Amino acid sequence: xxxxxxxxxxxxxxxxxxxxxxxxxxxxxxxxxxxxxxxxxxxxxxxxxxxxxxxxxxxxxxxxxxxxxxxxxxxxxxxxxxxxxxxxxxxxxxxxxxxxxxxxxxxxxxxxxxxxxxxxxxxxxxxxxxxxxxxxxxxxxxxxxxxxxxxxxxxxxxxxxxxxxxxxxxxxxxxxxxxxxxxxxxxxxxxxxxxxxxxxxxxxxxxxxxxxxxxxxxxxxxxxxxxxxxxxxxxxxxx
Amino acid sequence: xxxxxxxxxxxxxxxxxxxxxxxxxxxxxxxxxxxxxxxxxxxxxxxxxxxxxxxxxxxxxxxxxxxxxxxxxxxxxxxxxxxxxxxxxxxxxxxxxxxxxxxxxxxxxxxxxxxxxxxxxxxxxxxxxxxxxxxxxxxxxxxxxxxxxxxxxxxxxxxxxxxxxxxxxxxxxxxxxxxxxxxxxxxxxxxxxxxxxxxxxxxxxxxxxxxxxxxxxxxxxxxxxxxxxxxxxxxxxxxxxxxxxxxxxxxxxxxxxxxxxxxxxxxxxxxxxxxxxxxxx
Numbered sequence: 001x002x003x004x005x006x007x008x009x010x011x012x013x014x015x016x017x018x019x020x021x022x023x024x025x026x027x028x029x030x031x032x033x034x035x036x037x038x039x040x041x042x043x044x045x046x047x048x049x050x051x052x053x054x055x056x057x058x059x060x061x062x063x064x065x066x067x068x069x070x071x072x073x074x075x076x077x078x079x080x081x082x083x084x085x086x087x088x089x090x091x092x093x094x095x096x097x098x099x100x101x102x103x104x105x106x107x108x109x110x111x112x113x114x115x116x117x118x119x120x121x122x123x124x125x126x127x128x129x130x131x132x133x134x135x136x137x138x139x140x141x142x143x144x145x146x147x148x149x150x151x152x153x154x155x156x157x158x159x160x161x162x163x164x165x166x167x168x169x170x171x172x173x174x175x176x177x178x179x180x181x182x183x184x185x186x187x188x189x190x191x192x193x194x195x196x197x198x199x200x201x202x203x204x205x206x207x208x209x210x211x212x213x214x215x216x217x218x219x220x221x222x223x224x225x226x227x228x229x230x231x232x233x234x235x236x237x238x239x
Numbered sequence: 240x241x242x243x244x245x246x247x248x249x250x251x252x253x254x255x256x257x258x259x260x261x262x263x264x265x266x267x268x269x270x271x272x273x274x275x276x277x278x279x280x281x282x283x284x285x286x287x288x289x290x291x292x293x294x295x296x297x298x299x300x301x302x303x304x305x306x307x308x309x310x311x312x313x314x315x316x317x318x319x320x321x322x323x324x325x326x327x328x329x330x331x332x333x334x335x336x337x338x339x340x341x342x343x344x345x346x347x348x349x350x351x352x353x354x355x356x357x358x359x360x361x362x363x364x365x366x367x368x369x370x371x372x373x374x375x376x377x378x379x380x381x382x383x384x385x386x387x388x389x390x391x392x393x394x395x396x397x398x399x400x401x402x403x404x405x406x407x408x409x410x411x412x413x414x415x416x417x418x419x420x421x422x423x424x425x426x427x428x429x430x431x432x433x434x435x436x437x438x439x440x441x442x443x444x445x446x447x448x449x450x451x452x453x454x455x456x457x458x459x460x461x462x463x464x465x466x467x468x469x470x471x472x473x474x475x476x477x478x479x480x481x482x483x484x485x486x487x488x489x490x491x492x493x494x495x496x497x498x499x500x501x502x503x504x505x506x507x508x509x510x511x512x513x514x515x516x517x518x519x520x
Binding site: 174 | 245247263265281283287299301304305307331354370374376390392408410424437440
C-alpha cells in the first residue's frame with residue numbers, strides 16, 4: 001500500500017500491496033480494497049466495504065458510512081468526483097464490474113447495479129433499485145426507489161424514472177415515458193416488440209405472453225418478455 | 240507565497256508569489272497558478288492545469304481531473320483557466336482529450352456556481368454564468384456572456400451562442416442561437432433575450448431587429464433557409480443579425496443541429512462495431 005502521509009488508514013482496514021491512497025483520504029476499519037485500486041485525494045470509505053481489483057476513485061468520492069450495511073464493489077469501476085455509494089444498516093449494496101459513475105452520481109442503499117453500467121453526473125439510483133448490465137443512465141436523472149432498469153436500457157438526461165424500464169428501451173420526457181427502442185440497440189424485431197408492448201393497449205403480462213409468438217425468437221425479445229413478466233407499469237408502480 | 244502548512248503542493252507546481260493556497264488543498268506537480276489567485280480550502284487541482292490571475296476558487300472544487308471519456312488513454316492533455324473567474328463550491332472541470340483538441344478552456348470573468356460540471360474539451364468564453372449544477376457534456380462551446388440557469392444540461396458538441404439565456408432545468412440538445420432565450424426539455428427558442436441585451440448596452444434598433452428576426456425564423460412557419468434569406472435581406476445591416484444568421488447556417492452544416500458535430504472524430508475503419516463514443520454525462 002502506498003498511502004500519502006496525510007491519509008488516515010485504519011489499521012483494521014485491509015488494502016492490497018499496490019493500492020495508492022491519495023492525500024486526506026479516510027479509510028475505516030473493515031474496509032477491504034483489492035489490487036490495482038487508486039484512491040484520489042479526499043476519498044472516504046467507512047463501514048463494511050469490499051472492493052475488487054483496478055477500481056479508480058476520484059477526489060471526494062465516498063463509499064459507505066460508519067456502522068452502515070455491507071457494500072460489495074467488483075472490478076474496474078470508475079467513481080468520479082463526489083460520487084457516492086451508500087448502504088443503510090441492515091442492507092447490502094452491490095456493484096458489478098466496469099461501471100462508470102459520473103460526478104455527484106449516487107447509488108442508494110440496498111441497490112444492485114450490474115456490469116458495464118453508465119450512471120451520469122448527478123444521477124441517483126433510488127433505494128433498493130436494480131440496474132441491469134449495460135444500462136445507460138444519462139445526467140441528472142432521478143430513479144424512484146424500488147425501480148428496475150433492464151439490460152441496455154437508455155434513460156435520457158433529466159428524466160425522472162417512476163416506472164420499471166424494460167431492457168433495450170429508451171425512456172424520455174418529463175413526465176417520463178418509454179418512447180422508443182434504445183437507438184444504440186435498435187433492430188427490426190425490437191421495434192415490433194416495442195409496438196406490441198407500448199402501443200397495443202395490452203398489459204405487460206399479456207404482452208409478455210404474446211411477444212415470442214408474434215415477433216419470433218431472438219435473445220433480446222426473450223429477455224424483454226422475461227422482464228415484463230415481473231415488471232410493473234407506471235400505474236402499478238405509483239400505487 | 241502564502242501556502243497553508245496543511246496544504247499539499249507537489250514538487251514541480253509553479254505557484255506565483257502572490258497566490259494563496261488555503262488549508263488542505265492538493266496541488267499536483269504540473270499545475271501553474273497565477274498572481275492573486277486564491278484557493279480557499281480543500282481545493283484539488285491536478286493534471287496539466289494553468290490558472291491565470293485573480294481567480295477565486297471555493298472549497299471542494301476538483302480542477303483538471305481525467306476526462307470521463309472512453310477514448311481517453313491517459314494522454315497529457317491540459318486545462319486552461321483565464322483571469323478573474325469565480326468558481327464556487329464543488330465545481331468539477333475535466334481536462335481535454337487528444338481526439339477532441341486536448342484542451343478544456345475557461346476564459347475570463349466567468350462565474351461557475353456550486354456543483355457545475357465542465358467536461359473534457361469544453362470551451363467557456365468570457366463573462367458567462369453557469370448556475371448551480373449546470374452540466375456541460377464533452378466538446379461543448381459556451382460563447383461570451385451566455386447565461387445558463389440552474390440544472391441546465393448541454394448535449395455534447397452543442398454550442399450556446401453569445402448572450403443567450405437558457406432557462407432553468409432545460410436541455411440543450413441542439414445549438415442554442417445567440418441573443419435568444421431558450422427553455423424546456425427540448426431547448427425550445429422562446430424569444431429574444433431583450434433584458435440581457437439592454438443591460439449590456441445593445442441599441443434598441445438592434446434588439447427590435449432581433450425580435451423581428453425571431454418572429455420570421457421561429458414563428459412564421461417559413462422553411463428555415465427562406466426565413467434566413469428574408470431576415471438577411473431586411474435586417475442584414477445589423478452585425479447582431481449577421482452573427483445570428485451565420486450561427487444558424489453553421490448549425491445546419493453540422494449534424495443533428497450541432498455545428499461542432501463535424502469535429503467528432505470518425506470511427507476507426509478497422510473497428511467494426513462503432514462503440515457509442517460518449518462520455519458518461
